[in-house]
Each structure stands twice: as C-alpha cells, then as structure tokens.
Amino acid sequence: MDVAFMKPSDIRFSKEFIPARFSNRDEINGVIAKLTLHPKLLNTIPMIVVSNRNTGEWHSQNNRRLYMFRVLERNGILDQIQVEISNRIIVPFTRDDGCHVIMLGQSKALKHCDCKLIVMS
Template sequence: MLEFAPSSIRFSQNNISPTFTDGDSVHWVIDEIIAGRLSIQNFLPIKVAICYDGRFYTENNRTLYVCRVLQYEGVISNVEVQFIRPNQLQWRMTTDNEGSSVRIRRGETPRPHSVNQICCRVITDIVGVIGLFVAVCGCLWIWLSPTIV
C-alpha cells in the first residue's frame, strides 16, 4: 500500500457528519486514538482519487478529518491509501475550498485540521527547534568562552 501525509489529501465534501455510521463521534475517535485505546489502522486505508486538478481527493471525509487532526497533533505523519476511480467521487464533490478543510454539521467546532493549520504547526515546531538550538549554543558559548580566551 502507498502512504501519504493526510495534509496532501483533499476533502471531497464541504461538510461532514460529527459521527461515523456506527454512531461514534469523530472527536471521541480522535481522543481514543491519542489515548492509545483505539488504532488508526481500524479506519484505513483512505480511498483517494486523482481528480481533474491533479490533486488527491478522498471519499472518506470523516476519516481524513480524524487523520488530519492526528497529523496536526503529531500522532501520525502518513496514512495508507487505496486508489479509486475519479468517477466514484463525482457525486461527493461538494467542496467549496478545493478540499483544504471541512465543516462539521450540527454546529460542532472543528479541531485544527486545515492544510494551513498543519503547515503553520510544522513551521512553528521547526522554528522552536532552531530557537532552542541557538539558545543552547549561546549558553555553551558563554559557559566555555572564559576557558577559550
């Protein structure tokens, strides 16, 4: 199976139900996976199609939402995908933002999951590591400089 970063897969719909077909809340599933009581493997692979714009869109919008939140939280980085024909998505293509994010019906507040939020989190993490490195180097320089001179 191929693996993709969840942020490289687009939503085909503009909104999702707050629950899976079995009644489990998408947010409950996220919390259970983070706590280690549930495995993301139970929800994979994510079915994707390459569409007219060259991007990968899914028919598993709730599962992608869960995976995007888990990627944002640093729990996962890649997910297994299975390719389907683009015509299997035609009736689902209701996205109004090129699939970068999705709304949750019934007024539930979504957790961070958009492509922009994930990219900003990664950049913030990198800047934090660089800042820590610079601070440690500065402290070492101050600590070692009397012995160097």
C-alpha cells in the first residue's frame, strides 16, 4: 500500500454510526483528551486506511480513528495525518455525504465537522 499525508477533514466516513469506545474498550473522547495533553502520543496511533471511489472522495476504513483525528484537527492539535491508501473500493453506508458520524452511547460528543452532530444513547 502507498502512504500519503492528508487532512482528516478531507476524508469522509464510510459508516453513519460509530461506537463511543475503541475495540480495546477505551473511550474515544478519553483518548482525545490524552492526545490533547500529550500530542507526542499521536505517533502511537495506527494509521487509518483510506480508499478513493474514483469520485475524488476519500473514505476511511477506520471511522472511530477518523473521528478522533478530525476532533484533534479542529482543536489545532494536528494538521495532517499519515494514511495508508488502499485499492479496495469502499461502498459508504451513510445517508449523507460521509461528512459526519453519529456516536452511539456517548453523552458528550465532540465537534468534528460543520454539520450538526447527533448523539444517541
């Protein structure tokens, strides 16, 4: 796979909903708080994998990490992230254009796009 640098805000979500926790049970917003205080820890976060649907739009295969990187970008912690580019075509499962995600089970969702963020419990 090729590697490139991209702004998180230039990458679209491929799913409409994300859980409030990573697979290791860490709360996403807790990790964001830790990275905000200790930005050097960003190097410990795995790259996200993106693919292009031949429409000029990049979609993420790692939506929870993309959400985290978008929040950090909006808060001025980072400008770009390193991504792996996959040839695998992703068919997005969103009702919108992939601009935002709905976080399930999270009482305080953080701003990650210019759209209205919906919180569901």
